Amino acid sequence: MNLLIIGGGGREHAIVWKVSQSNKVSKIFVTPGNPGIANENKVTLVSIDNPNIKDYVQLAIEKNIDLTIVGPEDPLVEGIVDEFNKNNLLIFGPNKLASQLEGSKDFCKKILNSANVLTAKHESFKDPISANNYIKNQNMPIVIKADGLAAGKGVFIMKDKNEACKLINDLFDAKINGIKTSLVIVEEFLKGEEASFICLVSGDTVIPIASSKDHKKLCDADLGPNTGGMGAYSPTKLINTDMSENVINKIILPTIKELKKININYQGFLYAGLMIDKNKNAYVLEYNCRLGDPEAQAILMRLDSDIINMFLSTINNQLDKLEIKWKKESACTIVLASEGYPGKYEKNNKINGLDYEVNDVKIFHSGTKLNDGSVVTNGGRVLAVTALGINLQIAQAKAYDRCSQISWDGKIKRNDIGNKEINNKFIFS
């Protein structure tokens, strides 16, 4: 098969690394890709200036692509799947209507509420004045979310009412992180442990993939602003067999059923960001219509089956026949980022220490590019260093050890990825 993979971050690097291991695959075209992806077997990078969906269709036709896999949410939310289907091209992922679960937090909340799925109480506002009036009568902290896609940077937890009101004004004035929104969601702050529940969905069939936990806050001990994710590991005891069944029956299946009522058929990865409270009730914080980043890096490191079968079974509505094998080992991913992220950061700093490989450790490239033959930084999150170990503690130690050999001006990381799980420090442990 010839594949086209869309995207150029750490998640896409992990997908490319995994598909390149399939003996069903002969060529892999990736756009835009990155220097780490370029080094994988069977890969050709394709660069397109300001690509739109029609360009991707054109590329798929030109390169005789048998299957296209979309890494990030943006093309899915824009409707790439619908356009490929119209052109009789095979593609993996949810269509435009289904991707609204991620594309619009307001749509997502409406579905969750009509499906009676647990989620934080919320109100949506189209103007700052009514949002500010609402906030005056709420308890702090409170969570403020800009509707629409914001790469994990559109969610703010506010402890002070005046600052919350100012933030809302700034969001409507497009003064924060370049986010443009005409709808702001204000919701109750939930306390608990976060986990990522990712499954394959096709029609009425749901298959969970390996469990994982991300670390959304920038700094150790879950302090600092939200990010796209600073590290992850798989599996997590937060999602044991009971919890997994509970999430499928009480969250995922009711959501799919609710979508069906409005003629939306979900097909692809569905990722529920969960907050599990001290009584082990799981609340949905958000849905994503794709694999998580950096969760994908940890999860795919443990995949012991041909990933192509996962894509094809989903597209062909044969998930009930699919068996996925996972390695028993744990995987731990540490994100190395650039100082300033999730705000402004420097680019073009030369990265040292990439030039050797260690067993069971894989360095996935997230925000890198080549400059005069050297790999330099090109994003907020730069590398996702992932290690396998017989348990999480060993995987974590191997990953941090490899991280310590990598350097550039302004490299930052969290130093406690996985500690709560290793030390049994969850609120209900």
Ligand code: AMP
């Ligand atoms: P979201 O993009 O909606 O998942 O939000 C990003 C991050 O913000 C989550 O992963 C949580 O860490 C945090 N968050 C979002 N909503 C809430 C909430 N209602 N209560 C507490 N934390 C939240």
Ligand code: GLY
């Ligand atoms: N790691 C969180 C996300 O991919 O949205």
